[in-house]
């Protein structure tokens with residue numbers, strides 16, 4: 204039903220004028236600022252976290268889109284050849300049509316509304332399906348977003364698996380999915396039936412290599428933040444550490460200090476420490492502890508979905524916690540003999556969404572870049588690339604297909620149409636291409 208409404212609205216052409224797009228983007232910005240408290244309350248209820256990181260990035264994305272839209276949407280002239288020297292040759296970005304956006308629960312606003320920014324900017328209609336798992340955020344989005352955006356073009360549809368599957372039967376012009384790789388494959392299968400292109404923003408195990416010569420105090424501070432923010436439920440969180448055995452105990456001690464500094468001696472009662480989203484995920488994360496040596500934390504409270512910031516040491520590649528994305532506050536340390544073995548370890552596994560390397564040695568960093576692959580590589584920090592809107596955000600291989608943020612999102616949700624406009628004169632110049640192709644005509 205919502206799909207058909209969005210389709211009809213798109214067909215009127217109303218979403219195309221740049222003025223209209225800018226107006227809707229500004230309304231979306233107004234929604235975020237005016238409803239900051241509703242958003243914050245919902246995120247607190249869903250994940251016991253502060254919504255700062257969700258909306259900051261979103262506001263930045265909207266600002267860039269509003270400022271640069273005219274430039275992105277303009278015809279892009281391309282290089283001419285002798286054959287096209289007198290013609291107009293350019294790329295014209297045009298809207299694709301109706302986009303389906305399927306969001307995930309871990310950053311329920313950022314991963315649902317940032318793709319919407321790209322969809323609106325590119326002139327599309329969009330059906331927005333927030334995750335049912337972050338139910339408070341989904342409800343607020345369904346109730347309040349239509350008060351700010353055009354209701355026909357950008358409907359919000361709430362629901363779980365069956366509602367999403369029903370949506371996936373419709374013929375969309377693009378599907379933008381954020382979530383796990385297993386469901387990602389189902390989305391792509393459904394899309395294939397209509398030859399609908401997809402963007403899949405997936406996850407995986409993002410490694411973090413610590414060079415023994417790095418300032419461990421700084422490195423561990425940044426890693427502790429990147430890992431335990433949102434209780435480890437961040438798609439680009441460092442999943443595990445790779446380091447030499449000689450520094451393992453110092454790494455543990457530095458992280459211990461940071462955990463105490465950030466979350467006190469009692470993270471459970473500290474308001475800035477999050478919770479696991481639900482019982483199912485709580486049990487999943489706890490089961491990953493099996494057979495591991497706990498160096499820090501390890502305690503939990505099922506009634507609150509609380510798991511302490513936990514570090515595991517002397518973990519092996521074959522252990523349970525190394526078989527799937529952790530998506531929780533467990534940080535395993537796997538020891539390797541040096542950067543060669545670290546590179547080998549990474550390359551033996553699926554291509555990650557992010558790869559982190561901490562080292563003062565520029566050559567070592569360049570080597571890791573040259574000899575591995577991942578959605579993104581960040582040296583000497585974690586997570587921050589998400590906020591650099593000029594960088595494409597997305598995975599490679601098992602961590603995803605496609606990219607977004609800023610112009611990358613605009614291009615992803617546009618058709619880049621090839622346009623060639625010739626004049627009707629100078630017909631003699633075309634003589635060669637018309638038959639008969641006699642030797643005389645070809646000059647042979």
Ligand code: NAD
Nearest residue numbers: 306307308333334363364367382383386404405406407438
């Ligand atoms: P989730 O359970 O909220 O699922 C995501 C969406 O898929 C939801 O809207 C849900 O309704 C839908 N869905 C679930 N099962 C379905 C099915 N069988 N058929 C159709 N639709 C279905 O979220 P999740 O998958 O637990 O999210 C966590 C994963 O997402 C992690 O792997 C994480 O790394 C990844 N993630 C990636 C990014 C990114 O930007 N790359 C961002 C956030 C999360």
